[in-house]
Amino acid sequence: MFFFGCLMTCVTAQAQDIEVKSPDGQLVMTLHTDGGRAAYSVTLDGRQMLTRSCLGLTSDLGDFTQGLTLKSVKNIDPDWSLNLSRVKCSHSSGSASGILAQFANADGKLFEIEFFVGNHDVAYRYKMLRPKEDNPKCAVIYSEASSFNFPSQTTTFLCPQINPMTGWERTKPSYEEDYVADAPMTAKSRFGVGYTFPCLFRIGDDGWALVGETGVSSAYCASHLSDYDVSKGYTIAFPMKGEANGFGSEFAAVPLPCETPWRTITVGTDLKPIVETTITYDLVQPLYEPSQEYKPGRYTWSWLIWQDESINYDDQVKFIDLASAMGFEYCLVDNWWDDRIGRDRIETLSKYAQSKGVNLMLWYNSNGFYNDAPQTPRDCMSTSIAREREMRWLQKIGVKGIKVDFFGSDKQETMRLYEDILSDANRYGLQVIFHGCTIPRGWERMYPNYVASEAALASENVFFSEYHAKKEGFELTMHPFSRNALGTFDWGGIIMNRYMSRDNKSRHRRYTTDTFEMATGIVLQTSVNCVAMQPNNLTELPRHELDFLRELPTTWDEVRFIDGYPTRFVVLARRHGDTWYVAGLNGTDQPMTLTLDLPMFAGQTVKCYTDRPLAKGATFCESELTTLKVDKRGKAKVTLQPLGGIILR
Numbered sequence: 001m002f003f004f005g006c007l008m009t010c011v012t013a014q015a016q017d018i019e020v021k022s023p024d025g026q027l028v029m030t031l032h033t034d035g036g037r038a039a040y041s042v043t044l045d046g047r048q049m050l051t052r053s054c055l056g057l058t059s060d061l062g063d064f065t066q067g068l069t070l071k072s073v074k075n076i077d078p079d080w081s082l083n084l085s086r087v088k089c090s091h092s093s094g095s096a097s098g099i100l101a102q103f104a105n106a107d108g109k110l111f112e113i114e115f116f117v118g119n120h121d122v123a124y125r126y127k128m129l130r131p132k133e134d135n136p137k138c139a140v141i142y143s144e145a146s147s148f149n150f151p152s153q154t155t156t157f158l159c160p161q162i163n164p165m166t167g168w169e170r171t172k173p174s175y176e177e178d179y180v181a182d183a184p185m186t187a188k189s190r191f192g193v194g195y196t197f198p199c200l201f202r203i204g205d206d207g208w209a210l211v212g213e214t215g216v217s218s219a220y221c222a223s224h225l226s227d228y229d230v231s232k233g234y235t236i237a238f239p240m241k242g243e244a245n246g247f248g249s250e251f252a253a254v255p256l257p258c259e260t261p262w263r264t265i266t267v268g269t270d271l272k273p274i275v276e277t278t279i280t281y282d283l284v285q286p287l288y289e290p291s292q293e294y295k296p297g298r299y300t301w302s303w304l305i306w307q308d309e310s311i312n313y314d315d316q317v318k319f320i321d322l323a324s325a326m327g328f329e330y331c332l333v334d335n336w337w338d339d340r341i342g343r344d345r346i347e348t349l350s351k352y353a354q355s356k357g358v359n360l361m362l363w364y365n366s367n368g369f370y371n372d373a374p375q376t377p378r379d380c381m382s383t384s385i386a387r388e389r390e391m392r393w394l395q396k397i398g399v400k401g402i403k404v405d406f407f408g409s410d411k412q413e414t415m416r417l418y419e420d421i422l423s424d425a426n427r428y429g430l431q432v433i434f435h436g437c438t439i440p441r442g443w444e445r446m447y448p449n450y451v452a453s454e455a456a457l458a459s460e461n462v463f464f465s466e467y468h469a470k471k472e473g474f475e476l477t478m479h480p481f482s483r484n485a486l487g488t489f490d491w492g493g494i495i496m497n498r499y500m501s502r503d504n505k506s507r508h509r510r511y512t513t514d515t516f517e518m519a520t521g522i523v524l525q526t527s528v529n530c531v532a533m534q535p536n537n538l539t540e541l542p543r544h545e546l547d548f549l550r551e552l553p554t555t556w557d558e559v560r561f562i563d564g565y566p567t568r569f570v571v572l573a574r575r576h577g578d579t580w581y582v583a584g585l586n587g588t589d590q591p592m593t594l595t596l597d598l599p600m601f602a603g604q605t606v607k608c609y610t611d612r613p614l615a616k617g618a619t620f621c622e623s624e625l626t627t628l629k630v631d632k633r634g635k636a637k638v639t640l641q642p643l644g645g646i647i648l649r
Helices: 272-276 313-326 343-355 384-397 412-427 460-464 466-470 472-476 514-523 543-551
Strands: 003-005 017-021 027-032 039-044 047-054 057-059 069-083 091-095 097-104 110-117 121-128 138-144 154-160 180-184 195-203 208-214 234-237 252-255 262-268 297-301 330-333 359-365 401-405 431-434 450-453 528-530 558-565 569-576 579-586 592-597 605-611 623-629 635-640 645-648
Touching (some): 017 097, 039 121, 138 234, 208 272, 313 343, 330 343, 343 359, 514 543, 558 579, 569 592, 605 635, 635 645
Parallel strands (some): 359 401, 401 431, 431 450
Antiparallel strands (some): 039 047, 057 138, 097 110, 110 121, 121 262, 208 262, 579 645
16 A cells, blocks of 8 residues: 655745655655746756756646745655556555645645655656635646656657547547657657657667656546647646537546646666556555456457457357357457347357356447447446446346447546446446547556556557558557556457458458567556457467467566567566566567576576568468577577567466
8 A cells, every 4th residue: 555654844945956865866856946936857877867847737726837935845755565456567565755845826825746756756746725714625727837858869759649529430539649759859749739648758878758647537637748848848738628529628627625646757777667667556546446356368359350240149159169269268249239239149149158168348339429430339338327227237147348439538527437437337347448548547556447448559450451560560569668568558459360351361461470469468468458369260370379378367466678679679578476478579670689688587498489580482470389598697599580579488
């Protein structure tokens, strides 16, 4: 449990710089309080990670960005010990340094800024206070001055925000735009409205920084980053007015007193702290108790390759049988099931699945009034009355999870819808996956039945276009350093068909190797993972591939960064119980030879899943299972084929 201890005596401070050092003394956050404004900066091991960056907010109570006077500073001493079940590790513990700084604005109204400083993480949030006269008891926060100002040599790895009510059937923003790698800060975002979280920055040769937020619930809106401003860097930007078809405010309405979500910054001289950070979970608390123990696992999914035509009873039986043959726990039935199969036959299908040791998950459209997406079922998740009726029925027929799609907003009203769906689903023992949606912000800990979100250009795009099939390596070597570093990720499929068609012969091909695809099941983290096999794969895939997929874990006790560079390659190690898995992806079209540092395998001979070089005249590399001797120092030399992978265990 996360808590603050050792509250120190209040110290009056005026117009001064206040340093807060991490427990190891290497990271220093400095609070600047001169000129009537509040700002902060960050150094790591003497390197400048963030230059002077603004703090403060504006509200209907007044302006808390200027005319500020520092009234007091309290030292606080956070520590935590958490057991986790759905994220990159099963336990997180540690200690940090912190302060609570109280300011008065020009009108004498008070607010506070709380800082958390760990060995590689800085986080802060605002606390709005209720006045002594006990009114007002509520407020509206219009904007934050919160900014992230990086040194001039910084380059970026960012995904652009997009304008509301755009894209397919007016379903955006849905965090599904193309990342741009190694870009200068001065480059404008593609749509001119900033960037979605998480945001990764390379600070020249000095290190890396990952910016995000955590603790967003129905009590606040979610946010993103503005375009770069040379005078102040990137600023927290609230949702756009037109999101959700204009429904709901773009501001945050709060009770008094209140705490805003945390703004988080993870820094490192290399990428290890970025990949391994648990800051998203360390700062939040569960909002309710789980109604039961939710089961992790793998699921089959017909829609990715067979598409809408597969949403019929007979085809879904094939994918249930596939899940059963592979020992997978779930089968996801996608859109139109209410129309193309019907509710009565879905009940029969669920019974059949259970007889085969498999449970169904069902797809839903989140609503209808803020997008034009035609897929049904619609209007089953948008109100408490509809959810109560639907979820009672799902529990009755033995369905264990839902996938809810098409949200397209970061407004507080949409955050409330996410929370309501999760809370109601928990009463009926349902796990929840979100698609066409925002990123999670500590939700794995806040909502115990939350599984994962899409919030990226995911696997469906490999099917939709050859362009994205060719970019799969680029995308999947980006996400471990950004999207998946701060939240679980439903990429939507370890794709084992070589062609994006039911007959596995037509349409465009998959450009990654089989080993690359299998390795994504380890590199990309979610506790309920899609293995997007097709029934034909049971007879087409070699035995060692089938055996690996049957044994693939989806929960992890520990993660370690081994090597990598965003959009080029990544090698991670994950531990499940006593077993270590090391997985690597080559996102480029050239072979890559690496010398890996693997202390967990020092002196051992391990299983090695890899790819043979492309044979003359062949279209695809063939995978193979061999062994690899790791030397006593834990060093191992390996070669990853173009868009290929490696797995050691």
